[in-house]
Amino acid sequence: MKNQSLLLLALVALISWSCGTSSTYLEVLQPSQIVLPDDIKVVALIDRSKPEKGFANFLEGMVSGEDFGQDREGRRLAMQNLTTTLTRTPTLQVKGTGLEYNGLKNGKQMLPPMNWNEVQSICSKYGADAMIALESFDSSSDISYSQSSYKSKQKDGTEVIKYTHTARRNVRVYMGWRVYDAKKRVVVDENTVSQYDEDSATGDTQDKARTNLRSQLTAVRDLAAKAGDAYGKRIAPVWVNVSRTYYTTAKGADKNAMEEAHRLTQANKWEDAAKIWHDLLSSARDPKTKGKAAHNLALAMERNGNLKEAEDWAGKAYTQYGNKTSQSYVYVIQQRISDQERLDYQLKKVKP
Known part of the structure; x- marks a missing residue:
């Protein structure tokens, strides 16, 4: 992978040189989509989307074809990238709490807002003015297959029909977020988002085509990371290149x-x-x-x-x-x- 990245960079440099151009990067402060209240300067982060343990949830994961631990990894990456993104804003200071709470069994839906006494207790403990909660998380995927044929000559000159199988996996991640203003006891932002991606791969057989796909765990991790970054940019101005x-x-x-x-x-x-x-x-x-x-x-x-x-x-x-x-x-x-x-x-x- 490292060699491929170096090759790509070299190719980009060669194309730029041949076209008589070069590239440079600027650091730009990007405005947020919404404006939080003036008095919110320190935020505490919690995860309120932890699925309940039990056979029913295990069975649901088996039926949906989820990789082991993919939602747990997705939740972790969403919170991690939200934190990383908010470190690039001049308007907020972030306090990680490591707190996890159970969410609904249906990860696409959010629980009612948290009790305000508990919100204020968490914010007081971490010196925060507000609390950001990942309120829901769920992922799903489906795979479809297709095939095409082509003629191939054997060593003896005879023609045979061969097949190329294509596997396509659609992966979706659903998330819900809330920002709680502890002082005013108001939910100042409630946002649900879904991220979608598609992978395709080919092989001599259907099984090989599926095996050549990016792992479902990797796809969920990537989408969750993007969603965490996107929510950070929604609520705060962020420096970007x-x-x-x-x-x-x-x-x-x-x-x-x-x-x-x-x-x-x-x-x-x-x-x-x-x-x-x-x-x-x-x-x-x-x-x-x-x-x-x-x-x-x-x-x-x-x-x-x-x-x-x-x-x-x-x-x-x-x-x-x-x-x-x-x-x-x-x-x-x-x-x-x-x-x-x-x-x-x-x-x-x-x-x-």
């Missing part, structure tokens, strides 16, 4: 200048690189180079947080210099400007 592409080469007399600017970016000297791109707007002989330089200037402005200037440069790269790639970049910057307006409002809500 975003990728941006910029130009590194040009033709003719402009080649050396563009390559020098690229080396400066690799040394994290973006302001010096921006000076070269500015010069190329007047000195470049190839109109395409001017479009590349304007596009790169938009990225330099975005890196500095000057989003309106970034939008202007990306717009010029497209409208004045005909760089088609910059059209989509304009939309990206416009979305960032909209997000920033929401973020400014959210951060003002939590500033002392």
Whole structure:
């Protein structure tokens, strides 16, 4: 797997080099979907979705084809990724409690909200203003099969019909969350979510095709982890890494200048690189180079947080210099400007 990852990175680098582009990452504070009350600054996490023990639940798992411990692992990964995501927000401090409570037998449904005296007791113990609870968790899957035929020649020249079997597994994870405001005794968010994924694999037989599928346990773990991350982003602004592409080469007399600017970016000297791109707007002989330089200037402005200037440069790269790639970049910057307006409002809500 490690060798495959290195090969993929090398392939991406080769494609970027051949296209005369490179990629860089920006750390961006992404606004949340909802705004929690101002006085919630510390949250305690609990798991209230633990299934009851008993033969009935064991039998249900056998009938549904669940891997041993897959829901337990899914719950753990959902809580773990929620915690990890919330460590990347400037608005909340997270307190893990390790507390587990039994949920309903039907993991797709939530119990009524927890008793407020108990909520306040937990929050008081962990110094929290609110409590986030995983209220329900369930996973399910189904497998379907298909086959196709093809002709194959034997060594003696005769043709035989062979079959390729395809197995497709649909995996679903269901989760419910609540945020309890301990002081106001109000559930400030209640959210149910389902994550879905499909795997497919082939083999000479139906059994081999099924064996070649990613394990059901792995699929549930991956979906649960994504759901935990998604809920963290729902309730709090979170720092995320975003990728941006910029130009590194040009033709003719402009080649050396563009390559020098690229080396400066690799040394994290973006302001010096921006000076070269500015010069190329007047000195470049190839109109395409001017479009590349304007596009790169938009990225330099975005890196500095000057989003309106970034939008202007990306717009010029497209409208004045005909760089088609910059059209989509304009939309990206416009979305960032909209997000920033929401973020400014959210951060003002939590500033002392």
